[in-house]
Amino acid sequence: MTRLLRNLVALLAAALAVAQVRDPLPVPDLPGYQTLKCDFHMHTVFSDGQVWPPVRVMEAWRDGLDCIAISDHIDYQPHKEDVRIEPARSYALARAQAEQLGILLVPAFEIARGDIHFNVLFVTDFNAYRGLDQQAALRVARQQNAFVFWNHPGWRRPKAEWLPVVDEYYREKLFQGMELVNGTTFYPEAFPWIEEKKLTIVANTDVHGLTAWEYPNRTRPVTLVFVSRRDLDGLKEALLARRTVGWQGDNLWGAEAHLTALFQAAVKSEGPELRARPGATVPLRLRNDSALPFRVEVRDSGSWLRGVRTVELRGQSVAGLPLTVAKEAPAGNHNVDLQLEVTNCHTAPGKHLVLRLPVRITVTR
Numbered sequence: 334m335t336r337l338l339r340n341l342v343a344l345l346a347a348a349l350a351v352a353q354v355r356d357p358l359p360v361p362d363l364p365g366y367q368t369l370k371c372d373f374h375m376h377t378v379f380s381d382g383q384v385w386p387p388v389r390v391m392e393a394w395r396d397g398l399d400c401i402a403i404s405d406h407i408d409y410q411p412h413k414e415d416v417r418i419e420p421a422r423s424y425a426l427a428r429a430q431a432e433q434l435g436i437l438l439v440p441a442f443e444i445a446r447g448d449i450h451f452n453v454l455f456v457t458d459f460n461a462y463r464g465l466d467q468q469a470a471l472r473v474a475r476q477q478n479a480f481v482f483w484n485h486p487g488w489r490r491p492k493a494e495w496l497p498v499v500d501e502y503y504r505e506k507l508f509q510g511m512e513l514v515n516g517t518t519f520y521p522e523a524f525p526w527i528e529e530k531k532l533t534i535v536a537n538t539d540v541h542g543l544t545a546w547e548y549p550n551r552t553r554p555v556t557l558v559f560v561s562r563r564d565l566d567g568l569k570e571a572l573l574a575r576r577t578v579g580w581q582g583d584n585l586w587g588a589e590a591h592l593t594a595l596f597q598a599a600v601k602s603e604g605p606e607l608r609a610r611p612g613a614t615v616p617l618r619l620r621n622d623s624a625l626p627f628r629v630e631v632r633d634s635g636s637w638l639r640g641v642r643t644v645e646l647r648g649q650s651v652a653g654l655p656l657t658v659a660k661e662a663p664a665g666n667h668n669v670d671l672q673l674e675v676t677n678c679h680t681a682p683g684k685h686l687v688l689r690l691p692v693r694i695t696v697t698r
Contacts, residue, residue, distance in 0.1 A: 358397025536579030616653030
């Protein structure tokens with residue numbers, strides 16, 4: 334591509350970005366950390382994708398993301414007769430657009446061995462991987478202090494399996510994370526491995542076509558990463574420290590501490606102090622300032638206060654959580670700790686987020 338054509342492509346990309354509207358996709362920061370919304374698995378025409386690299390940056394900006402990795406296959410280029418293939422080409426073409434739009438761009442690639450695929454992030458020398466098989470490439474990644482994760486562990490299989498070759502790589506410390514979510518697919522058989530193997534959760538699109546077509550209406554999966562500083566070094570440190578949450582559609586997966594902090598930062602009770610007569614039902618108004626969804630039910634509320642149903646607390650919304658006061662409730666002002674179960678926040682296989690919410694209620698006669 335000539336310099337003139339490159340400049341025209343860059344100008345067109347910039348014009349398209351300005352013409353689009355960015356979804357703010359609000360997600361709160363955690364105490365001591367900034368929250369980055371990330372997608373570490375996507376493709377362009379430089380492997381088996383269908384779009385030019387700057388398009389991926391514009392899509393990420395439009396969808397409210399902070400960070401992406403264009404992870405074209407280093408060993409599979411079906412468009413090589415139409416585009417000049419170099420391992421670092423997609424990263425180089427996307428970098429200026431990322432800088433202009435404030436998107437962190439991670440140098441990355443994907444490498445396959447049959448249906449076993451890994452993504453390598455924070456690549457420092459793409460040429461060092463030329464002609465290598467998967468294991469040799471992962472060893473180079475370790476030498477380059479890259480962050481590596483296993484892609485779609487159940488792809489082309491009835492269910493996810495901890496395969497012998499994967500175990501060999503794991504014992505050699507060649508990867509640190511795993512895609513618990515790829516596209517719209519969650520791998521339940523793989524969820525136990527997160528804690529057993531001390532792996533970092535990632536959730537990515539693996540998008541090949543236009544993201545808006547494949548993931549409309551905030552359905553694209555996102556990896557939430559909690560960083561101490563907003564740069565590539567801070568991102569790598571957080572990934573290695575396992576400070577992530579996977580989010581896709583109506584579900585989130587992550588450590589209890591991270592999910593608790595997200596909920597507490599996002600959701601607040603609002604309105605006046607609750608007042609009710611014995612036998613009456615009063616709604617506790619919950620305001621969710623984030624784009625994250627929460628499905629809330631009362632698990633325990635003491636001896637005389639009852640939660641009567643599950644509440645869907647959609648992103649950026651207010652919902653009433655009905656509480657019924659028992660007839661034997663004592664009159665007066667009371668501080669009650671509601672024990673809530675957030676059933677779409679998954680802390681481990683078969684376990685949901687459980688936390689306490691203080692409520693002030695006056696029982697009148």
